[in-house]
Amino acid sequence: MSLRIVVCVKYVPDATGDRRFADDTTTDRESVDGLLSELDEYGVEQALRIAEASGDAEVTVVTVGPDDAKDALRKALSMGADKAVHVNDDDIHGTDVLGTSAILAKALESTGYDLVVCGMASTDGSMGVLPALLAERLGVPQLTLLSEVTVEGGTVKGRRDGDTATEQLEAALPAVVSVTDQSGEARYPSFKGIMAAKKKPVQSLDLDDLGIEADEVGLAGSWTAVDAIAARPARTAGTIVKDEGEGGRQLAEFLAAQKFV
Incomplete structure (x- = not known):
């Protein structure tokens, strides 16, 4: 049986745009362009590397979001993922990270998985807790904030780099991992990959499903x-x-007044 790798990705407002809140205090996603969260690209990249090393693996990308979130899935598919799952329902609007983790857990149980890969955080909410919440809901081990990750047999191994120490971690599959932006540069989609992504399957699910x-x-x-x-x-x-x-004295006085020195 091939290794089933699932990557959780998010469609986020472009950080270079004029981001604002809507009247209901949620993020106004209509007035700014969206894209695949940059930090999630590292998750897609690591999933593809693991699949390539395995030689017998399938990579699925999953997102929860509005209609336009399909753009994030297409980017991941153009990078090399095999298929995608889009959870889209009007009643999801305004869901916090706890609700999102519940939705993703159900989606993962529906698709099946051996290894779930996440980015270290989203570039809009920046909470960084979803991988842990997801692992708890699924009842599987979690290895978070990895700068290196590999799968050998039925075990996932990784390295977590801290300020004062480096940890070598491992867990039996199935498991959830998150990777940092130090795990390796994400590949650019090739023209062939972009064209192939248009034919790859994207399954749509709603809350009833x-x-x-x-x-x-x-x-x-x-x-x-x-x-x-x-x-x-x-x-x-x-x-x-x-x-x-x-000038030198005035600059020093200014810095001292601002308590910068």
Whole structure:
């Protein structure tokens, strides 16, 4: 039986765009372009490397999001993933990370898996806790924040680099892992890969397919809530120090006044 690798990816607002909140305090995704979270590209890359080393593996990418989230799946498919699963339902809008982990767990149970690969965090929420929540819901081991990951037989092994030490970790499959942006540069989709992605299967699922009630997710079912939002203050003009022989002293005084030195 081939190794079943599933990568969880997210469709996020472009960080270079003018990101704002909507009236319901959720992220306004309509006014800014979206794309595959950059940190999830590392997860896709590691999944593909493991599949290539195995010689007998299938890589599936899964996302939870609106219609446009298919763009994130197509990017992963063009990189080399074999197929995709898109969980899309209007009642998912506003779901927090706890609800998202519940949806993904049901989706994974539906598709089947041996190894689940995640990025270290999303580039919009940046919470970084979904892999742990997912492993808990699935009842499988978790190896998080890996900068190196391999699969040998029925075991996944990885290296976690910390500020003061490096850990060598391993767990029996099935398992959930997350990889950092130090795990290896993600490949660029080739023209052949982009064309092939258009023919690869994308399965669509909704909450009914997963057996999840609408009130368990969405804004109403979220365990967390945003009470208030405010726009970031506009940047003010900086202080210009004219050097007329005293520039060095003035600069030092300014830095000291701001407690930078």
